[in-house]
Structures are given as C-alpha cells and as structure tokens.
Amino acid sequence: MRPIRTLAALVAAGVLAAAAASAMDALPKSPPVPGDNPMSPAKINLGRKLFFEPRISSSGTVSCNTCHNVMEAGEDDRSVSVGVGGRQGTRSAPTVWNAAFLTVQFWDGRSPTLEEQAKGPMVNPVEMGMLDHTSVVRRIAMIPGYQDEFKAVFGGDDPITIDNVARALAAYERTLITPNSPFDRYKAGDKAALSAEALRGMKKIESLGCTSCHSGPVFAGPAGPVGEGFYQKFPTIEGTVYEKQYRLAGDTGRHSVTNAEADRHMWRVPQWRNIAITAPYFHNGAVATLDEALKVMAKTQLGIDVEQKDVDDMVAFMEGLTGEFPKQEMPRLPVMPMKSVLEDTQ
Amino acid sequence: MRPIRTLAALVAAGVLAAAAASAMDALPKSPPVPGDNPMSPAKINLGRKLFFEPRISSSGTVSCNTCHNVMEAGEDDRSVSVGVGGRQGTRSAPTVWNAAFLTVQFWDGRSPTLEEQAKGPMVNPVEMGMLDHTSVVRRIAMIPGYQDEFKAVFGGDDPITIDNVARALAAYERTLITPNSPFDRYKAGDKAALSAEALRGMKKIESLGCTSCHSGPVFAGPAGPVGEGFYQKFPTIEGTVYEKQYRLAGDTGRHSVTNAEADRHMWRVPQWRNIAITAPYFHNGAVATLDEALKVMAKTQLGIDVEQKDVDDMVAFMEGLTGEFPKQEMPRLPVMPMKSVLEDTQ
Numbered sequence: 253m254r255p256i257r258t259l260a261a262l263v264a265a266g267v268l269a270a271a272a273a274s275a276m277d278a279l280p281k282s283p284p285v286p287g288d289n290p291m292s293p294a295k296i297n298l299g300r301k302l303f304f305e306p307r308i309s310s311s312g313t314v315s316c317n318t319c320h321n322v323m324e325a326g327e328d329d330r331s332v333s334v335g336v337g338g339r340q341g342t343r344s345a346p347t348v349w350n351a352a353f354l355t356v357q358f359w360d361g362r363s364p365t366l367e368e369q370a371k372g373p374m375v376n377p378v379e380m381g382m383l384d385h386t387s388v389v390r391r392i393a394m395i396p397g398y399q400d401e402f403k404a405v406f407g408g409d410d411p412i413t414i415d416n417v418a419r420a421l422a423a424y425e426r427t428l429i430t431p432n433s434p435f436d437r438y439k440a441g442d443k444a445a446l447s448a449e450a451l452r453g454m455k456k457i458e459s460l461g462c463t464s465c466h467s468g469p470v471f472a473g474p475a476g477p478v479g480e481g482f483y484q485k486f487p488t489i490e491g492t493v494y495e496k497q498y499r500l501a502g503d504t505g506r507h508s509v510t511n512a513e514a515d516r517h518m519w520r521v522p523q524w525r526n527i528a529i530t531a532p533y534f535h536n537g538a539v540a541t542l543d544e545a546l547k548v549m550a551k552t553q554l555g556i557d558v559e560q561k562d563v564d565d566m567v568a569f570m571e572g573l574t575g576e577f578p579k580q581e582m583p584r585l586p587v588m589p590m591k592s593v594l595e596d597t598q
Numbered sequence: 599m600r601p602i603r604t605l606a607a608l609v610a611a612g613v614l615a616a617a618a619a620s621a622m623d624a625l626p627k628s629p630p631v632p633g634d635n636p637m638s639p640a641k642i643n644l645g646r647k648l649f650f651e652p653r654i655s656s657s658g659t660v661s662c663n664t665c666h667n668v669m670e671a672g673e674d675d676r677s678v679s680v681g682v683g684g685r686q687g688t689r690s691a692p693t694v695w696n697a698a699f700l701t702v703q704f705w706d707g708r709s710p711t712l713e714e715q716a717k718g719p720m721v722n723p724v725e726m727g728m729l730d731h732t733s734v735v736r737r738i739a740m741i742p743g744y745q746d747e748f749k750a751v752f753g754g755d756d757p758i759t760i761d762n763v764a765r766a767l768a769a770y771e772r773t774l775i776t777p778n779s780p781f782d783r784y785k786a787g788d789k790a791a792l793s794a795e796a797l798r799g800m801k802k803i804e805s806l807g808c809t810s811c812h813s814g815p816v817f818a819g820p821a822g823p824v825g826e827g828f829y830q831k832f833p834t835i836e837g838t839v840y841e842k843q844y845r846l847a848g849d850t851g852r853h854s855v856t857n858a859e860a861d862r863h864m865w866r867v868p869q870w871r872n873i874a875i876t877a878p879y880f881h882n883g884a885v886a887t888l889d890e891a892l893k894v895m896a897k898t899q900l901g902i903d904v905e906q907k908d909v910d911d912m913v914a915f916m917e918g919l920t921g922e923f924p925k926q927e928m929p930r931l932p933v934m935p936m937k938s939v940l941e942d943t944q
Contacts, residue, residue, distance in 0.1 A: 304669055313680045317661065323650055324931045329938040334659045497641025529933040532941075541937045571935065581926040586672045588874040591887045591919065592675040595878075 277469045278439040283352035287417045294411035296406045299424025301583040309380035311336040312594040321346035325529040331537030336381035344537030350425040350525045353470040356481035359535045361520040362509045364479030366422035385414040396594045397586020430575025453569030483518045487552035494548045498538040528571040611797040615915025623815045624785040629698035635765045641751045647929040655726035657682040658940040666694035671875040671882045677883030684725035690883030696871045702827035705881045708855045709868040710825030712768035715832045731760040743932020776921025780939045799915030817870035833898035840894045844884040874917040
C-alpha cells in the first residue's frame with residue numbers, strides 16, 4: 253500500500269495551510285537571547301575557546317568545531333560525522349551558523365535551547381565520548397586559565413559547572429550569524445542582488461508551497477518561541493523511489509525521542525541559510541547535491557516531478573541565501589602546565 | 599651487560615665536547631627563509647587555510663592543526679596522535695611553534711625543510727590518509743576559492759601543485775614564533791624576568807651539560823644550516839630502569855630512515871621552547887610530566903640521579919621558556935558550492 257497524496261490533499265490535511273501566511277524573512281541582526289544567559293564579550297570569548305576545545309573529548313581529539321566547523325559553513329562536509337575512535341553517527345551534523353534562530357535543536361528537536369544542545373555531544377559515545385558531565389567539568393577545572401575565566405565570567409565559588417560551560421558555548425554560538433546574503437540585500441531594497449534566474453526560483457518555491465514549512469528568518473519555520481519547535485513529516489509521501497535509494501525512512505526522527513506514533517518520521521524543518529554550501533543533504537546526509545535534494549523534496553513532500561529548468565532556478569535562489577561570515581580572532585586555549593589533562597582518564 | 603658511562607667518559611666520547619662552547623640563545627625575531635619560498639601576506643594566509651583544512655584528509659576530519667594545534671602549544675596533549683579512522687601513530691606530535699628554527703624536521707630528521715615535512719602526513723595512512731599527493735591536489739583544485747588564491751600567490755597556468763601547497767604551509771609555519779619568554783626577557787636585560795629558583799635551574803642545566811645538545815635559539819642544537827640536523831643518541835646509557843618502564847628503546851629513531859647502524863637510537867634533539875606546556879614527553883610521549891622527563895634524561899644521558907630540589911629548579915627554568923603566542927585571525931576556508939569535495943573518494 254502506497255498512499256500517494258495530492259497537493260490538494262496536502263493542503264486539505266493542513267500541511268500547506270500556512271502557505272499563504274508564510275513569509276521569507278530577512279535575517280534579523282541578532283537572535284533571541286534567554287534571560288538567564290545574557291551575552292557579554294568575556295562570555296563569548298570563553299565560549300569560543302570551549303567550542304574549539306578538544307580536551308573535553310575522551311581522546312582529546314574532537315571539539316565542537318570538529319563536526320560544526322565554523323571556519324567552513326558550520327558543518328563537516330560529511331554525510332555523518334566522525335567522533336572519538338573513528339566512530340560514526342547516523343545523522344548529518346547541521347550547521348551551527350544561524351542555529352541560534354532555530355526554535356529547537358537537533359534534527360529531532362530533542363533540545364529546546366542551544367544551552368541544552370551543547371551538553372549532548374560531549375557525552376555521546378560516538379561523538380566526544382566523555383563518560384559524563386562530571387568528567388567534562390573535571391578536565392576543564394584542571395586547567396588554571398579556565399578557572400580564572402569562569403570566575404571572571406560567572407563569579408561564585410564554584411563557577412565551572414556543566415550549565416555554565418553550556419551557557420558560554422551558547423553565548424558564542426549566538427554570535428555565529430551570517431548577514432547580508434544576496435536574498436537579504438534584495439529584501440532590503442537592492443533589487444539587483446538576485447539574478448532573474450534566482451527570482452524565478454523564488455517564485456517557483458513560493459508557488460510550489462515549499463515556504464509553507466521553509467519560512468521565517470532561516471527558512472526553518474516561523475520565528476516562534478524558543479523550545480516550541482517546528483516539525484514536518486519526511487518523507488510525507490511514502491514509497492517513492494528516493495525513499496529506498498537514500499534510506500529516507502530508516503530513521504524515525506522525532507519518534508525516536510518521544511516514542512509517540514504521531515511523531516514517526518517527523519523532523520525539525522532544517523534551515524536553508526547557507527544551504528548551497530552545506531552539502532551533503534538531509535538527516536542522514538545521503539543526498540550529495542542540492543539539485544538532487546530539491547528533486548527528492550518535490551517528490552517526497554509534494555508528489556511532483558519538477559522540471560530541470562525549475563530546479564536550476566530554485567538552486568539559483570538558494571545560492572542567494574549564502575551570507576557573509578564575520579571575521580573572528582582565533583581562540584587561544586588555556587594551557588596546562590607540566591602535564592596533559594588527558595592523563596585524567598575519566 | 600649494562601655499560602654505564604660516567605660523565606667524564608661522556609665528555610671523553612665527545613658527547614659533551616661542545617658544552618663549553620654551547621650557548622642558550624634568545625629567540626631570533628624571525629627564522630631562516632629559503633630563497634625559493636619567500637614569504638608574503640597572501641602566501642601566509644593561504645598557508646593558514648591549508649593548515650586548518652580537514653578536506654585534505656581521506657575522511658575530511660583531520661587537518662595539520664588536529665595534531666599540531668596552534669590554538670594550544672602546537673601539539674595535541676597526547677602521547678601519540680590520532681589520525682583518520684581513529685588510527686594511532688607511534689610517535690608524539692612535536693610542536694609546530696618555533697619548528698621553523700629546527701634544522702631538520704620529524705623526530706628522525708627525515709625531512710630537511712618545513713616544505714618537505716608538510717607533504718608527509720597528508721599521505722600517511724595513520725595520519726591524514728590520502729592515497730597520494732595527486733589526490734590532495736585534486737581535492738584542493740575542486741574548490742573555486744583555492745583556485746583563485748593559488749593563482750594570486752603563485753601565478754602560472756597550473757599553480758595548485760603539491761610543492762606549492764607545501765610552500766604555503768611552510769610560509770605560514772614560519773610565522774608561528776613565540777617571542778618574549780621570561781628567558782628571552784632575561785637575556786635582553788630584564789634580570790627580574792627569571793626567579794632565583796629558575797636561575798639556579800639554569801646554572802644546574804649548564805653545569806650538568808644538558809646544553810651540550812640543548813643549545814641554540816630553540817635549545818635543539820646550534821642554529822646550523824637548514825637540512826644539516828643535530829642528532830643525539832637516546833638513550834645513550836642503555837639498560838636503565840626508565841628504558842624498560844617507558845619503552846625508550848623500542849623505536850630505533852633515525853636508523854628507521856637510514857638503516858645505518860650508526861643511526862640506531864639517534865634522534866633529532868627536540869626543542870625546549872614551550873616545553874613546560876607540551877606534555878607528555880619524548881618521541882613516544884610515554885613520560886607524563888616534565889619533572890619525570892628531567893629525571894629520565896639525567897639517568898639515560900648522563901648516568902646520574904638528580905636531587906628533587908635540582909629538578910624543581912630546572913623545571914622552574916624551563917617554565918621560563920614559555921613564550922608569547924601571537925594573536926591570529928581565524929582562517930575562513932573556501933567553500934565548495936553544491937556538493938562536498940569528500941564525494942571525491944580519491
């Protein structure tokens with residue numbers, strides 16, 4: 253049984269109900285900042301150090317930046333990432349650039365905030381592989397420079413806690429914004445910023461209804477409250493050739509977190525910012541090119557085969573979503589005198 | 599049979615012959631630059647990108663910086679490094695900081711220059727794991743931004759060659775200098791830059807004859823011509839308890855390159871710059887602390903047991919060799935539009 257839904261049926265089902273009201277928004281200058289984690293230059297600098305800190309992985313070889321490479325487009329160019337011991341995960345690392353605008357984190361939305369997200373990979377056995385958060389804190393606390401910096405940023409008698417580590421990381425991540433894409437310049441009035449091809453692509457994307465889900469400031473859904481999340485079923489139309497070819501239904505998505513049947517194959521809608529430079533695509537990174545990813549989406553979500561010229565136009569539009577990556581100073585990680593913290597085998 | 603040589607015997611054997619003439623030199627402002635690879639800001643910037651470029655490893659996860667972390671003390675805090683697929687080598691990554699002052703590269707001196715050294719790890723199966731240099735060049739040449747930068751830096755019709763990749767890397771590495779250590783400030787006339795303890799340690803180091811090998815600008819031997827090399831046998835005195843405890847004789851050093859019997863257990867004398875923050879120690883990284891490393895050296899090279907108070911003094915001096923790490927801009931790696939270069943499976 254292969255239930256093929258028509259576009260009309262999808263609209264009737266409410267999947268496309270928001271299409272008319274949806275909007276492609278310009279990127280805001282700054283993301284939402286939670287009240288309990290205000291940003292400061294010192295906190296951001298500390299967070300940058302922690303983001304590049306390999307010593308909070310069991311082997312001392314994997315940092316946040318290993319999979320979310322901010323020197324590139326914020327991910328690792330791989331289908332799935334490689335963690336400690338050469339271990340591989342099952343999902344593709346999403347870009348950290350503009351992740352601050354997402355209303356939930358991880359492909360399955362299992363963390364409501366950047367702070368919560370930051371704690372996950374450190375203790376994931378196939379990522380940074382630390383035994384527990386106590387081990388992470390102990391490693392950091394061994395390093396005199398971190399003792400001083402945490403004290404200066406957070407104060408108190410015992411400032412090196414996993415929550416403060418996460419706060420510093422999240423504060424840094426909220427600076428990872430890529431403004432002034434051709435699309436943003438177009439929205440700001442520079443009508444020459446997008447080519448005729450890209451403009452045709454934009455219209456096509458709207459008319460197909462892609463923006464019923466890919467709306468908002470990062471095209472990952474409306475800019476709702478942090479923690480709310482914006483999900484969609486993928487693949488919506490079951491049994492396409494792509495589903496088998498790219499193993500699209502092999503992972504049940506949000507269902508793997510909630511165990512709720514309604515969440516089977518539900519995914520946080522991924523953002524489109526810098527999408528042209530974050531190949532490969534989808535939750536399992538199985539699709540190599542943006543061109544192919546668009547065809548897959550049209551078939552699995554809308555039940556249609558798009559013509560190549562339309563695909564070309566839509567790709568041209570998406571290239572216009574590549575923003576400007578701000579210059580940053582390279583962090584200097586506090587040194588450990590006399591011995592390696594990796595001697596602490598957790 | 600355990601031949602134990604006395605200090606006098608070592609002097610007679612010529613091991614310590616240079617002691618009187620040796621000197622602890624201040625760090626020069628700049629290292630030697632080969633005539634065929636002049637430095638330029640554009641070349642240095644390109645080299646910095648390549649140094650942080652994980653896409654020139656088979657898995658896309660290992661860059662030069664992975665093992666020679668310039669955000670730290672130029673190495674990875676590990677006994678031996680971890681390359682692609684979680685594979686481990688047999689020797690400890692030496693720091694890249696001030697490596698430009700060494701007269702040969704690698705522990706066994708198998709590369710005369712930074713340029714030659716740079717080509718090695720890329721195609722080492724346990725490091726970056728690329729099939730060959732052609733694969734490295736192909737990956738880089740796929741990325742439009744690199745095409746432009748190599749053209750601008752090197753000119754010509756076909757500027758992306760492995761030799762030019764190595765030239766850019768070496769040019770960047772020649773900027774990785776840590777001036778103004780307490781020792782350098784002391785040498786420049788600031789007599790308060792070293793503590794009384796450190797000064798006692800300096801005298802002890804000279805009187806023991808450590809500087810017969812650890813002389814020159816980076817304490818790795820005299821600043822001779824590039825490619826000449828400065829080697830010493832380690833362990834010189836065979837059969838100590840340390841030899842077994844730390845597997846010091848399990849690797850034959852330069853002999854593994856030349857197969858010459860005279861080179862058995864000969865090693866390039868390692869530098870002392872930033873030695874207090876580059877634990878663990880020795881070619882196999884088997885010794886965890888600087889304190890212990892000094893005791894091992896005294897026993898295996900000089901045949902003596904040094905008192906703890908002398909060790910403390912010498913460690914205090916060596917802490918004074920930690921220099922200032924210059925601020926750097928984080929590189930932005932050229933992006934690959936529409937697909938990952940890792941799709942090129944070599």
